[in-house]
Amino acid sequence: xxxxxIGYHFTIEPxxxxxxxxxxxxxxxxxxxxxxxxAFESFTETETGISAFVQKDLWDEMxxxxxxxxxxxxxxIDYTFEEIExxxxxxxxxxxxxxxDVDGNCHVRAPxxxxxDAEFDIVIEPKMxxxxxxxxxxxxxxxxxxxxDVTGLKTLDMGCGTAILAILAxxxxxxxxxxIDIDNWCYLNSIENAERNNCGHISVYExxxxxxxxxxxxxxxxxxxxxxxxNDMQSYVDCLNPKGTLLLSGFYEEDIPFIDASCTEKGLxxxxxxxxNNWVSLKYVN
Numbered sequence: 001x002x003x004x005x006i007g008y009h010f011t012i013e014p015x016x017x018x019x020x021x022x023x024x025x026x027x028x029x030x031x032x033x034x035x036x037x038x039a040f041e042s043f044t045e046t047e048t049g050i051s052a053f054v055q056k057d058l059w060d061e062m063x064x065x066x067x068x069x070x071x072x073x074x075x076x077i078d079y080t081f082e083e084i085e086x087x088x089x090x091x092x093x094x095x096x097x098x099x100x101d102v103d104g105n106c107h108v109r110a111p112x113x114x115x116x117d118a119e120f121d122i123v124i125e126p127k128m129x130x131x132x133x134x135x136x137x138x139x140x141x142x143x144x145x146x147x148x149d150v151t152g153l154k155t156l157d158m159g160c161g162t163a164i165l166a167i168l169a170x171x172x173x174x175x176x177x178x179x180i181d182i183d184n185w186c187y188l189n190s191i192e193n194a195e196r197n198n199c200g201h202i203s204v205y206e207x208x209x210x211x212x213x214x215x216x217x218x219x220x221x222x223x224x225x226x227x228x229x230x231n232d233m234q235s236y237v238d239c240l241n242p243k244g245t246l247l248l249s250g251f252y253e254e255d256i257p258f259i260d261a262s263c264t265e266k267g268l269x270x271x272x273x274x275x276x277n278n279w280v281s282l283k284y285v286n
Contacts, residue, residue: 004056007084008040008064012049013076024049026278027075029136030252033225034067041185049077056083102142108164120146120171124162124193137223137249140274140281141165144247148219150174156217158236159224159250163190163204166221167197174219175201182208209235218244223281226251230262237266240286249281256280 010031014023028050032043039058044051054063064070070077099109106120115121145165151173157166160179169177179190179202187206194202205211209232218241222229229248240246246268251259253275259282260270268284275281 005053005084006056006059006081008052008054008079008081009046010049010052010077010079015074015076022277023074027069027072027077029277029279030069031067031077033250034069037225038063038067041183053084100139100142102139103146105146106142106168108138108142120168122164122167122171123196124164125189125196136276136279137281138164140276140279141221141223141247141249142168143274144272144281144283145169145172145221148172148245150219153218154216154241155219156180156212156215156221156239158209158220158222158232159228160190160204161186161223163193163202165223166190166202167194167199169219169221170199170201171197177202178215178217179204180207180211182206208232212236212239215239216241219247220244221247223247223249226255226258230258233262233266237263237268237286242286244286246284246286247281248284249279251280252278253280254278256282 012024012027012031014027016023028045032050032052035043035052038054040052040054042053069075099107099113101107105118106122107116107118108122108124111123111125142165145168150169153174155166155169155174155177157163157169157177157179160166160181163179166177166179181187181190184206187204190204194204212235216239220236220240222236229250236246248259263284264270268286270282271285272283273280
């Protein structure tokens with residue numbers, strides 16, 4: 001793996017200044033989501049927007065050509081970029097990473113944050129893939145999990161990232177748990193984080209929905225993005241046990257009609273929605 005990265009530094013300014021902070025946050029989230037579909041693998045928030053990093057070996061000068069928000073009428077986005085050698089990711093994240101607090105019941109923190117008295121205390125080594133773009137969606141998926149009795153449920157964390165949701169599911173009594181991500185770094189980091197949180201019932205796999213053939217689950221957690229969810233929805237439904245639960249996030253409010261149509265036509269029943277800024281998370285049952 002290359003040690004040389006290209007770092008992009010984006011300044012995000014909403015053209016409508018009536019609610020500039022929330023709008024800037026939304027612009028940052030959308031930009032991170034779109035960059036995440038490219039080869040960018042780390043994001044940090046800055047005072048003026050975000051910084052994003054891609055390995056030089058995976059970079060080309062047209063990498064931003066179809067990042068639609070850069071042509072948005074709602075935001076003015078400028079950027080500079082530079083070549084960076086030997087990025088100290090721990091230092092970057094210690095400067096930028098903030099712990100996630102969900103309703104006082106669950107904290108997701110780095111090792112350098114103090115332990116709290118939250119019922120569920122998850123420690124994640126904040127390396128490259130723990131982008132701030134996951135904050136809204138992770139928060140809502142945790143909210144769903146906190147409300148569900150998952151004891152003994154065979155569980156899938158699809159697109160597991162750093163395995164936060166798989167770890168919480170085990171802490172709440174789910175087992176066995178499969179955690180799957182297509183990204184090699186996420187695969188390795190999920191193994192590390194499961195061990196860090198003393199989880200003994202999580203099996204981590206590198207791959208995509210093709211791994212789900214002949215599998216069956218009581219609970220499926222999929223925090224990815226709209227296009228992948230729609231593409232793989234039939235695979236999720238096929239491996240969901242009767243009366244099973246499907247939790248979805250990684251998309252925006254305007255995507256709900258497409259997600260809902262896909263779920264309902266496959267026999268799932270809508271139960272609940274969480275919304276945080278323009279991000280949403282939906283719960284369905286079989």
